[in-house]
Amino acid sequence: MIAPARAAAFDILINVARNQGHSDELLRGSAVDRLSPQDRNLTTNLVMGTLRWQLLLDQRITSLLARPETKLPLPVQMALRLGAFQLIFLDRIPVHAAIGESVELAKQGESKFAAGMVNAILRKIASSAKLTQSVPQIDAVAAHPEWLVARWAENYGSEAAKAICLYDQQQPPVTLRLVDEQSEASLLSNGIELAPGDFLASARRVVRGDVTASAAFRSGAVRIQDEGSQLIAELADHGQRILDLCAAPGGKTAILAERNPEAVITACDVSSRRLNSMRELLAGSPGAERIRYLHADATTFQLEPEYDLILCDAPCSGTGTIARNPEIRHRLAPADLKRQQAKQLAILSSAMQGLAPGGRLIYSTCSLEPEENEEVVERCVDRAPGMALQSFARVEGLPATAFSGHYLRTIPGIHPCDGFFAAQIISTRTA
Numbered sequence: 280m281i282a283p284a285r286a287a288a289f290d291i292l293i294n295v296a297r298n299q300g301h302s303d304e305l306l307r308g309s310a311v312d313r314l315s316p317q318d319r320n321l322t323t324n325l326v327m328g329t330l331r332w333q334l335l336l337d338q339r340i341t342s343l344l345a346r347p348e349t350k351l352p353l354p355v356q357m358a359l360r361l362g363a364f365q366l367i368f369l370d371r372i373p374v375h376a377a378i379g380e381s382v383e384l385a386k387q388g389e390s391k392f393a394a395g396m397v398n399a400i401l402r403k404i405a406s407s408a409k410l411t412q413s414v415p416q417i418d419a420v421a422a423h424p425e426w427l428v429a430r431w432a433e434n435y436g437s438e439a440a441k442a443i444c445l446y447d448q449q450q451p452p453v454t455l456r457l458v459d460e461q462s463e464a465s466l467l468s469n470g471i472e473l474a475p476g477d478f479l480a481s482a483r484r485v486v487r488g489d490v491t492a493s494a495a496f497r498s499g500a501v502r503i504q505d506e507g508s509q510l511i512a513e514l515a516d517h518g519q520r521i522l523d524l525c526a527a528p529g530g531k532t533a534i535l536a537e538r539n540p541e542a543v544i545t546a547c548d549v550s551s552r553r554l555n556s557m558r559e560l561l562a563g564s565p566g567a568e569r570i571r572y573l574h575a576d577a578t579t580f581q582l583e584p585e586y587d588l589i590l591c592d593a594p595c596s597g598t599g600t601i602a603r604n605p606e607i608r609h610r611l612a613p614a615d616l617k618r619q620q621a622k623q624l625a626i627l628s629s630a631m632q633g634l635a636p637g638g639r640l641i642y643s644t645c646s647l648e649p650e651e652n653e654e655v656v657e658r659c660v661d662r663a664p665g666m667a668l669q670s671f672a673r674v675e676g677l678p679a680t681a682f683s684g685h686y687l688r689t690i691p692g693i694h695p696c697d698g699f700f701a702a703q704i705i706s707t708r709t710a
């Protein structure tokens with residue numbers, strides 16, 4: 280017998296390893312939704328924890344293999360990781376459950392021969408010390424690929440690189456966007472405890488309680504959205520004809536619609552699936568009737584210069600969101616950054632064509648990598664006459680360290696949110 284939470288976690292981890300989905304989306308899928316609240320929590324902890332500590336788990340497992348060079352079948356490898364994670368990091372899991380169920384999981388597929396080996400390795404791990412008490416910084420660093428840590432140290436300094444790694448290894452805060460004033464009272468009456476956001480008036484941190492089960496969340500009166508993501512949409516500020524060029528899943532579009540009650544907003548995305556779920560998600564939110572949806576590829580888009588505000592929240596490596604998407608570190612390779620850059624250059628160049636004289640464009644990513652951020656912006660602005668970079672006004676409550684030169688940059692662990700980058704480009708053309 281395999282407990283529902285372990286079976287669900289195992290399936291999600293296998294799918295993530297096969298590149299068949301992202302952990303956060305799979306954890307919101309119907310298989311997990313059917314579980315009890317306790318099982319949902321355990322599934323989330325197992326999936327996120329195993330992905331966060333995968334590199335160290337693999338080191339420990341490999342050191343115990345009779346032939347460390349042998350490539351194990353994926354179900355066996357995953358059963359070992361899942362078992363080792365529970366034995367090393369979780370306090371309340373009985374050892375016999377962690378080992379016994381991992382052995383059963385390893386028997387799935389064509390890997391029946393491996394049960395004895397999984398049993399033996401997990402028993403050895405169980406007999407050695409746990410790591411739970413305090414995870415030393417060195418382990419948080421070692422839980423990331425060396426090449427990523429090295430580039431963060433080079434770009435931001437070694438203390439910042441350690442702070443990013445530590446942040447990535449913990450469950451990040453659940454932050455809400457309050458859509459109206461009643462929603463806070465409604466959450467409180469549902470027993471949900473909130474604290475103010477770190478720097479935005481409409482942001483709240485969840486201290487206790489399951490927001491996703493509340494009426495306010497189900498009706499769309501509150502959204503879960505990192506404070507850094509909310510910040511980018513607030514920095515975008517005001518416009519009349521607004522283009523949100525890479526809009527799905529729509530968190531920033533929703534804030535633009537709330538804050539610009541007169542504006543018409545065009546929300547564009549290359550993914551019709553993501554655009555459709557965005558339309559459903561935002562259906563009841565303020566200003567939804569002023570959002571037009573456009574399915575288009577922004578790399579080849581021919582735009583007329585008609586928008587006074589453009590948000591270009593480009594697809595990126597996502598290295599600022601590894602705390603929420605722990606598998607990014609396993610999927611990303613150094614060469615991906617140049618590939619992302621090529622796409623970002625094409626998208627930003629198209630976006631700039633859509634800017635009306637005197638208009639403003641915000642380019643943003645959730646990447647910490649200069650190739651995807653300032654390099655893209657500077658190359659595009661340099662080759663576009665009539666475009667200039669402009670610094671942001673300071674945001675009260677946000678440390679001055681988040682602003683450098685023309686740019687805004689939040690760094691996880693240094694600032695209390697995901698890592699975001701933003702630049703503001705203005706059109707100096709006259710009509």
Ligand SMILES: C[S@@+](CC[C@H](N)C(=O)[O-])C[C@H]1O[C@@H](n2cnc3c(N)ncnc32)[C@H](O)[C@@H]1O
Nearest residue numbers: 525526527528529530531548549576577592594
């Ligand atoms: C970082 S996400 C946007 C997040 C969104 N702005 C929000 O706040 O919810 C990037 C989006 O860009 C879309 N995208 C990727 N390539 C694109 C392209 N060539 N044209 C338009 N959209 C694209 C992806 O489908 C994805 O939805």
